[in-house]
Amino acid sequence: MLRLSCFVVVVAVWSGCSTTSQGVGTEPTVLWEDAREPETLVRAELKDDEARRIAAAHDIARACEQTARAMHKKDPPRGWAVMRHCIRRNDFSNLEILIEGIWAEPMAADPDAALLLAHVIAVRGGDVGNDLRLLRRRKMPVYSLQAALAEPESYVGRTLILRGAARHGRSMGGGRAFQIVETKVMAEGEWVTRPGTGRSLTRSHNELADQPDLSVRRGVVERNLKETSERSEVLHNVNVDTGLELVGRTETDEPSLEPAIDYVLVVRFEGVREAIDADGDVDEAATGVVVGYFEPENGMFAQIGH
Numbered sequence: 298m299l300r301l302s303c304f305v306v307v308v309a310v311w312s313g314c315s316t317t318s319q320g321v322g323t324e325p326t327v328l329w330e331d332a333r334e335p336e337t338l339v340r341a342e343l344k345d346d347e348a349r350r351i352a353a354a355h356d357i358a359r360a361c362e363q364t365a366r367a368m369h370k371k372d373p374p375r376g377w378a379v380m381r382h383c384i385r386r387n388d389f390s391n392l393e394i395l396i397e398g399i400w401a402e403p404m405a406a407d408p409d410a411a412l413l414l415a416h417v418i419a420v421r422g423g424d425v426g427n428d429l430r431l432l433r434r435r436k437m438p439v440y441s442l443q444a445a446l447a448e449p450e451s452y453v454g455r456t457l458i459l460r461g462a463a464r465h466g467r468s469m470g471g472g473r474a475f476q477i478v479e480t481k482v483m484a485e486g487e488w489v490t491r492p493g494t495g496r497s498l499t500r501s502h503n504e505l506a507d508q509p510d511l512s513v514r515r516g517v518v519e520r521n522l523k524e525t526s527e528r529s530e531v532l533h534n535v536n537v538d539t540g541l542e543l544v545g546r547t548e549t550d551e552p553s554l555e556p557a558i559d560y561v562l563v564v565r566f567e568g569v570r571e572a573i574d575a576d577g578d579v580d581e582a583a584t585g586v587v588v589g590y591f592e593p594e595n596g597m598f599a600q601i602g603h
Contacts, residue, residue: 343375352382358389369399377403384413390421392428396435404437411439411456411563412589418458419561422534423593425460426481440566442479442541446583449569457564457585460593461543462536463554472546473553475587479541480559482534482593534595545587553590560590 355361361383369376380400383389395404395417404410414437418428429441442459445452460482463475536559545564547553554560564585571581 343378345378348375348378349382351379352386355383358383358386358391361386361389362391362394366399373403377407381407381409381413384417387420389417392417392421392431396432396437401435410437411458414439415458415561415563415589416591419591419593421594423460423482423559423561425458425561429458442543442564442583443539445566446541446569449566449583452566453568455566456588457562457566459543459562459564460559461562462557462559463545464556466552466554466556468550469546471550472548473550474544474546475554477543477545477562477564477587479539479543480536481539482559483537484534543583543585545585547587554587558592560592562587563589 351364352361355364362380365376365380365383367376368379377400380403384395392414394400395414404413407413414432418425421428426441429439432439439456439458440452442457445455445457459477459479461477461479463477465476467474543564545562565588567584567586569581570584
């Protein structure tokens with residue numbers, strides 16, 4: 298029997314003993330399954346296409362967020378890279394989870410924070426007024442048109458999120474300008490009767506024996522006919538003007554915002570400037586650059602409100 302004159306624990310080199318494995322030092326090295334990775338280990342940056350594929354591989358947005366959360370524990374930048382694409386999914390509507398816990402800090406620091414938040418607000422149905430209230434509580438750097446109009450000089454350069462419809466689009470300076478009328482969404486209920494006549498009819502009469510010269514009662518025969526109908530409440534979204542307006546412009550002259558359609562808009566506020574109205578009169582108007590826009594999901598607000 299051949300006996301080795303040295304002891305090797307995973308990979309080791311002792312003086313006077315050589316192995317075919319490459320030596321890693323003069324001390325034995327032990328590897329444990331639960332050993333922590335070296336703090337000096339630097340992971341490669343996750344490419345945007347890779348992050349998008351990871352987010353798209355999930356059936357539901359909740360599972361996507363859970364994967365991003367697990368990645369964030371080991372490597373925060375890689376986890377947030379995946380989470381950004383989870384947020385862009387058409388079924389992601391959990392605004393609260395983005396402004397609390399581990400996602401609050403990267404969300405506030407992200408240069409596209411307003412666009413990401415506006416997309417989620419649109420998926421939720423476009424109730425910008427109430428959702429902005431949630432964002433203000435968490436000090437997110439987005440503001441309302443009402444606040445900007447109250448102190449125009451203080452809000453120049455800041456990002457607004459509003460719900461509005463574009464009107465009177467026109468070309469201007471290589472771009473396109475719109476009169477944006479701010480709106481808010483409300484749930485209106487309507488009671489609808491389901492199929493059915495809703496009538497109730499009772500008939501009763503006496504029947505006699507058919508034999509002549511006899512007057513024998515067979516008893517009272519009663520027939521009932523009853524049809525019932527049910528009423529249920531149906532909720533509809535109703536768009537209501539708030540009375541606030543903004544002249545918004547886009548950087549390109551391509552037709553983009555369709556008239557009479559409500560959008561959730563992200564606008565970089567430029568302050569109040571003099572403008573000429575349709576009658577040729579000079580008036581002051583709030584202005585801003587439309588950075589992005591999203592069409593709200595129809596019916597989603599009514600479902601949440603109900």
